[in-house]
Structures are given as C-alpha cells and as structure tokens.
Amino acid sequence: MTIIPLMDDFCPKGKLRGEHGLSYYIETDSAKVLFDTGQTDALIANAGTLGVDLDRLDAVVLSHGHYDHCGGLSALFEAVAPARPAMYAGKGYSVRKWARTNDGLSDIGLPESSRPPRVPAAIEVDAIVNPFPGLFLQPRAERVDGATANPRFRLIEAGVERMDDFDDELSIVVEERGGIVVITGCAHRGIVNIVKAAMRAFPGKPLAAIVGGFHLGDAPDGTLSLIADGIAELAPGRILCGHCTGTRGFAAISARNRDVSWLACGMRVDV
Template sequence: MALTLKVLLENQRAAVAQDQLRVKAGLSLLVSDETTSILFDTGPDDSFVHNAARMGVSLDNLTATVLSHGHYDHCGGVPWLPDNTRIICHPSVGNERYAALNVAGRQHKIKKLSLDIDYARHRMEYTRAPLQISDRFIWSGEIAVANPKAYGVMGDETDYVIDEGVLIYLSRRGLVIITGCGHRGIVNIVRHCQKITGIEKVHALIGGFHLRSASPRTLWQVRQFLQQLKPDKIMACHCTGAWGKLWLPDVISPATGDTFVFE
C-alpha cells in the first residue's frame, strides 16, 4: 500500500513547479493512500485551492481535513472548504491568540495569530485524545510536554500551543509523522506518537519543525535524537528554516508543487 503526499502550499516553490503556483508562508498537504484522502492544514487563504487546480489535484471526496493548530497560516483556508466538511482538530483551535513581547514580566500583544473563522458550518470533530481516522491514519490528539515553550498569549493566558497535534500514518516500514509547525518540539512529538501507537520505528518525519531560530544547544540535541532514531526520511519544510535544516541529517526540503510517494 502506497502513501502519496502532494505539497499544495509551502514557503518555497519546487524547482520543477509551474510559475503560476502560489507560494506563501504556511502549509497545506494532501496525504492519501488507496482508501483515505486527508487534507492536512489549509495554509493562510485560498492558495491551496488555487494550487490544487493548477496541479490537477482533486479535493473532492476528502475523508477529512485535519488542522494541526489554530495559527492563521495553517487554518486560514478553512473558509474555502465546502460546507459540511469533516474537520478534525483540538478543541482550542478557534481560540483568539497573539504573538507577544515580554516586558518587565508582562506580556504585550504585538500581532494577532488567529482568524475569526466560522467553524459552525462544518462537521467538527474536536478531540484532545488520539483519534483513529482510518485503518492507517491517526490524529495524535494533544501532545503532553513537561516544559512547554511559550509562543504568545491565548485570551489572557500564556499560549503554549496546546492545540497542536500531528497526523500519523502506519506504514509497513514504520510511522510516518506529519507535523504542522512542531511547536511542541519534535522530540516530544515523536515520543508521543511512539507511545500512542506502540511502534518505535519511524519511517519518515515530514513538515515544519520550528527550528528557524532555535539555539545551537537545542539544535544539537535534536540532531543527536534524530541520529539515534534513524528515520529513513527527514523532510523538513515551512518553519524549520534554513538555519534549522543545517543541523538535520540528510534532510529533504519539500516545496510547493512537489509530490512524494512512500511505498
């Protein structure tokens, strides 16, 4: 059984892709096998729909849309989904949130990171717990982190992006783990996926790893972890950043217009 991944939107355009394909900060992937088709994130606007049409990719008959978390560059395209679309995500995905600057121990909002999206017209499946989508696809649910990193404010509280989850595919060669931004930390994410599936082997890590401004110490720890984990493929894009990719072993950089097939 083969897994196919089509990059509908990413920060960069693939070298062989059409010039008409839009490139924006964000992520949208179409992931499918013989029985299941999942849209993972929608990017910031209608660009994923535009690019899918240009790529000859049909978005009809999706099994589900999965939203990794509630930042605008991952869920901003929801208004362009058809009514009654099945959407799987964390209950906090629609909460208002801001980037913030800490001054003298107080958080000051500087940029809104969420959008006012009408989720009521869709078939929403909110869950903090893992959810089996099909025989091979699993939504991770909420990822526990002992010492989470703050990324702004949600309402009047610190935003640790607790709503971030990942999509897991159970391949014959091990877990395929697809991340949106990796705010919860790639090490925590992998360990969570191993725990809920009972499978240690990781075949592929795909998506944003949020390492673009990580410290050398953090990057060295991630590199050591990945060298011990020995995934067959590391495919880092979106917010991983050029700086982060420098530290990742044998990294591949998916871009808008790319297609990958995993046997």
C-alpha cells in the same frame, strides 16, 4: 501513501502561488485528507494546477489554530460545496491566539472567516483517534525534550496573559508497511516529543519517516543541536522538512541525519 504540499514557504514552481503557510494533501490506501489550509485561498489554485481534486476529500485535519494553517478554510469549504468533509482539530483550536511584538499583541489565531458558520465546527480531538484504517490523529504530546515553545506566542484567559503551550496541537500518524510516518504542522510541542509519543503508541514499529514543519527558524543554536541530535537518536528512515523548519534548522538536521530533504510546494512524494 502520497503527500503533495499544496502550500509551503518554499514554492519553486512558477505556476504555483506561494505564501507563509502549510497545506498537505495526503492520500493513503483508506483516505484522502487535507492537513491544514495555508493562510489564503492559494491552496485552491495550487490544487487545480497540480491536478488534486479537493471534492474527493474524506477529511480536513488542522494542526493548530494559527492563521497560516487555518486561514484557507472558508475558501476550501466554498470550493468543495455542497460536499462538506469532516473536519478534525485539537481540543481548544478556536481559542484566540496572539503574538507579542514590539508594537504589542498581534492576533495570529483562527480568522473570523475560518469560524462557524462560514465553515463547519470541527470534531475536537483530546485523545488519539483512528478515523480511517491506518491513519491516526495524535493530540498534545508530552513536553519533555526539545520543545520549541516560544514565549512570544500568547494566550489571554480570563484577562490574564500567558505563554501558549499549544494544547490544541494535533499530528497525523500513518501506519505503513515499512513503519509509521509522523506528520506535523509546526511541532510547537517539540518534534522529538511528538515522535516519541507516536513511537510509544505504536511500540515495535519502525519510524519510516518524519514529515512537516519543526519550528526551528528562530531557535537558538543550542536548541537546534539538541533537536537535531534527538531526531538522530530516533533513527527515522527519512526526514521531509517544510514550512517553519527554516534554513538553519534544515542545515542542523541534515548535518546529523541521513536522507533529509525539503518538501516544497508542488512536490509529490511517496512515503
């Protein structure tokens, strides 16, 4: 399989547009999938620069309902019209999401432009599904070890504010000849938890690679150590970090694991 980041926080190539966000073009033997869309139309320009034909997409998959992962949806569907690839998201992805700051609550959820009718309604996933041969969508990993929940991320339900536990979070698992590849957007429910859930779903399969954002940029040192050690115990063949992993998270994981690299915007990686 091939992964090309159309958007990442680290965008070293001068001809590409960068922003805080994530969008991966993923091509397997059976499907061409776009995983998240960043926060603006930048992925469209970057896809053109990189020679990625978005008109040939089989599906769009959303990791969760934050603006930096879903904000480019309207631009995407305008660009690929009249073709409308199927869109998958975790159940509840469109619920309003907030961040608590010193100035109060800030809306960080799905923008109005990324909601129907501007874009098609998503097929909401509440259990592991297999939309294409060898490619699976895994929702809501059980929170046990190293969850990266942040109390500043909030939901408001029936007028009551509470912490967002990211029930809508969705990961991709690809079954390759060398084992499974687990791809995450932010891993809010914990990268170790997500990978363990995938390994339980595919018992006996080697863990070929872990790919994506791990949301460690503002994690305490103790959490960084816990997660880096937890990843090492899983013995992945390869680790490709991006987006919200952060430099501290990348350093902690690199110190305890082998074959760790940053998956920057514009790279092309065969896994």
